[in-house]
Amino acid sequence: MLELISPIGYPRIQAQADRRRLDTPVGGRIGFIWNQYPATQHFWPHLERAVEDLCKPSAVRRAYKINTWIPLEKTQFDSLAAAVDYFVIGVGA
Amino acid sequence: MTGEPMARRAEIHQVESIEQFIDLVYEQGWTDGLPVFPPTRKVVDGMFAYLGRNPGEVLGTVFPGDGEATVENVVANCAMAGCLPEYVPVVIAALQCISDPALLITTTQSTGSASICTIVTGPVVGDLKFHTREWIFGPNGGRANACIGRAIRLILWNVGRAHPGKLIKGTMGHPASWSYCIGEEQEATPWEPMHVDFGLGPADSAVTVMKAGEHSQIAVPFNTVGLNECVTLLARGIGRLGITTSGGKRGFVFVINPTLAQAFAQAGYSRAKLRAAIAERAFKYSYDWQNDSKQGKAVPFADRDKKAPSERGILVAPITPDEIVVVVGGGVAPQMGQCVAISSRSSAGKPMLTRKIQFPDR
Numbered sequence: 001m002l003e004l005i006s007p008i009g010y011p012r013i014q015a016q017a018d019r020r021r022l023d024t025p026v027g028g029r030i031g032f033i034w035n036q037y038p039a040t041q042h043f044w045p046h047l048e049r050a051v052e053d054l055c056k057p058s059a060v061r062r063a064y065k066i067n068t069w070i071p072l073e074k075t076q077f078d079s080l081a082a083a084v085d086y087f088v089i090g091v092g093a
Numbered sequence: 094m095t096g097e098p099m100a101r102r103a104e105i106h107q108v109e110s111i112e113q114f115i116d117l118v119y120e121q122g123w124t125d126g127l128p129v130f131p132p133t134r135k136v137v138d139g140m141f142a143y144l145g146r147n148p149g150e151v152l153g154t155v156f157p158g159d160g161e162a163t164v165e166n167v168v169a170n171c172a173m174a175g176c177l178p179e180y181v182p183v184v185i186a187a188l189q190c191i192s193d194p195a196l197l198i199t200t201t202q203s204t205g206s207a208s209i210c211t212i213v214t215g216p217v218v219g220d221l222k223f224h225t226r227e228w229i230f231g232p233n234g235g236r237a238n239a240c241i242g243r244a245i246r247l248i249l250w251n252v253g254r255a256h257p258g259k260l261i262k263g264t265m266g267h268p269a270s271w272s273y274c275i276g277e278e279q280e281a282t283p284w285e286p287m288h289v290d291f292g293l294g295p296a297d298s299a300v301t302v303m304k305a306g307e308h309s310q311i312a313v314p315f316n317t318v319g320l321n322e323c324v325t326l327l328a329r330g331i332g333r334l335g336i337t338t339s340g341g342k343r344g345f346v347f348v349i350n351p352t353l354a355q356a357f358a359q360a361g362y363s364r365a366k367l368r369a370a371i372a373e374r375a376f377k378y379s380y381d382w383q384n385d386s387k388q389g390k391a392v393p394f395a396d397r398d399k400k401a402p403s404e405r406g407i408l409v410a411p412i413t414p415d416e417i418v419v420v421v422g423g424g425v426a427p428q429m430g431q432c433v434a435i436s437s438r439s440s441a442g443k444p445m446l447t448r449k450i451q452f453p454d455r
Contacts, residue, residue, distance in 0.1 A: 002114060003134040006104040007123055007169040009160030009252030012151075 022086075030057040031084035033077075035068045040090055051088055059083070102149060103165045123173065125250045127243075127271060132172035140168045143178035145453050152185060153192025157202045157261060158254030162188055167244075170251055174243035175236070179221060182452050183237075183300060184244045187211050190302035190446040191249070197442025200304050202255060206263030207438035210305035211245055211274040212346070212420055213237075214286040217298035217450055223276025227424035229348070230275060230433065242272030269308060275422055281351035282421040283358030290364065290418065291447040298452075301418070303346060303445035306438035313353055313430030320360050323353070323430060324367075328374035330434040331412060343416045344437035344444025347371065350423035353430030368414040375412040418445070 030051065034044050052060065061083050063072055071077070080087075106121075108114045114131045118124050130136075141148055141164070148165035155162050167188060171181050190196055191209065201207045213223060224235025231238060249255045257263065267273075277287055288299035311330045313323045331345055349357075357367055423431055437444030 002108050002110075002131055004106040004108065004114065004117070005132045005134065005137045005165065005169040005172070006106060006121075007132060007166055007173055007247065007251040008104070008121075009155060009158075009162055009166045009248075009254075010101045011159045012154045012161040 025055045025057070025086045027056060027058055028085035029059040029061075029083065030055060031061040031063070031080050031087045032090075033063045033065070033072060033080070033087055034090040035065045037068050037090065044090055047088070047090075101161070103163075103169060122256075123247075123251060125246060125271070129173040129247070130175050132169040136172045137165075137168050140171060140176075140178045140181055143453065144168070144181060152188055155188070155192055155248065155253035156198050158252075160252035160254055162192060162248065162252045166252055167248060170247040171240075171244045174247055175240040176244050177221075177236070177240075180237060180241050180244070182450050183213060183217065183221070183241050184248070186300045186448045186450040187241075187245050187302050188248060190300065190448050191245070191253075193446055195443055196302065196304070196446040197439075198304060199442070200438045200440050202261040202263070203438075203440075204262055204264045205306060205438050206265045206267050208267040208270040208273050208305045209245060209249065210269070210303045210346070210435060211242065212287070212301040212303070213241070213274065213276040213298070214288045214301065214420075215277075215293075215298035215450075216279070216296065218276035219279045220298075221276070225276050225278040225422050229422045229424075230269070231272065235276075238274050238276065239272050242274030245274065246270060246272060267305075269305070273305065275348070275420075277420050278351050278422045281355070281425060283355050284364045284421065287364070287418060287420050288447050288449075290368075293447070293449055298450045299447055300450060301445055301447040303344065303435065304437050304439050304442075305346075305435050307434075307436045309434050311432040311434055313349070313432050314428075315353060315356050315430045316428035320356060320362075323357075324370045324374050327432060327434070328371050328412075330432065331371075331375045331436070342437075342439050342442075342444050343412070344418065344439065345412075345416060346418045346420060346435040346445075348420045348422050348433045348435070350429075350431045351421055351425050352427065353432070354419075354421045356430065364419050365414070367419055368417040371417050371419075372412045372414045416444075 032048055061080050063076060063080055065072055106117060108117055118129055123129065144164065146164045148163065150164045152162045152164060152167060167185060168181060171184055176184065191198055198209065201209055218225060221237040223237045224233040227233065255261045257266065285295045288297065288301065289295055293299050309330060311326055313326050315323045327347055
């Protein structure tokens with residue numbers, strides 16, 4: 001008979017509990033940052049409309065990047081960040 | 094009571110034969126596909142005795158499943174990988190890098206299929222008999238290379254639950270991920286261990302864990318082209334790898350064979366001088382690479398490609414010496430230099446992290 005020790009690690013409950021839960025974005029100010037990645041060009045407008053219908057934001061700001069790989073200009077990002085409570089960000093492929 | 098919660102202890106399984114063990118491993122999903130050794134009580138207890146640490150001690154949390162790595166489950170994975178007890182401190186040091194939020198291994202779970210590459214440096218390389226010469230990246234018969242690399246992969250699999258299609262979404266995978274671990278050459282290197290660049294002492298032993306993306310071989314025939322051109326060949330290697338870390342920190346590892354390292358050393362290059370030379374030359378050749386915000390205005394790919402390379406301007410941030418790491422290893426080939434260049438995938442966090450290996454007090 002072979003006695004075997006399991007190699008499995010179980011999720012660390014404390015680590016999960018420490019994750020901050022977001023407050024509701026309903027009624028808040030929402031910003032959209034989108035990289036205009038070709039594969040998302042049909043999807044993204046639907047997502048924006050759905051978020052706006054769902055959250056009824058008090059204000060909306062949009063920033064559409066012209067290149068997938070490049071972060072938004074810091075000054076532009078700082079300006080947006082000061083004007084919204086939440087961002088919806090489209091990244092990657 | 095305050096402080097860390099008690100770690101959940103490992104489940105115990107019993108089988109009557111090796112054949113049953115093989116079935117169990119695949120039924121339970123304990124392996125990434127390759128066969129493994131049984132993590133028996135005897136083997137695991139031998140590792141506990143060597144380490145002198147509490148099996149329930151928590152070592153860190155492994156992304157993406159937030160699995161709690163304990164001495165017990167780390168040792169079980171080491172046993173399955175075929176490790177000797179003396180290998181476990183190396184694996185633990187690598188694990189501490191992997192679970193460090195400063196490294197942030199999230200990019201290894203993304204579509205780009207980055208891997209975890211571990212580089213072991215210092216006296217431990219000789220002590221554990223790493224294979225550091227021909228076919229350093231394997232397969233080469235070196236037990237330390239293969240088993241330590243396998244243990245790290247199995248920990249990512251069993252503790253981090255890095256299962257493709259579930260918690261990791263890499264589109265292609267990475268063939269080196271089965272076991273991606275090397276030891277730096279000790280005897281034929283003209284320089285101090287690589288980790289001295291990261292502030293550790295030459296007598297220390299260390300691991301450097303890198304979020305590795307592209308892996309490319311570069312022939313560096315210094316007997317025919319001269320060392321100056323060799324620096325260019327190495328620098329152009331960065332262009333071949335591509336720069337996929339825009340928005341994050343970049344990192345490039347150049348593993349050069351001892352012959353080439355000795356040739357550079359004889360010509361007066363220290364490791365730092367070689368890193369600086371590669372960086373300087375890389376800047377010269379950087380116009381043809383991807384955009385980076387640090388150079389200012391973004392140029393859409395479509396517009397960029399309409400221009401001749403000489404008209405595109407420099408579109409990437411200059412490579413700096415601190416983004417380049419030079420490691421010595423591989424076969425000794427008379428008059429022939431060879432290099433493996435590895436680029437990081439690090440859109441967030443550091444591209445690599447180095448940690449001193451702590452061995453049990455004896």
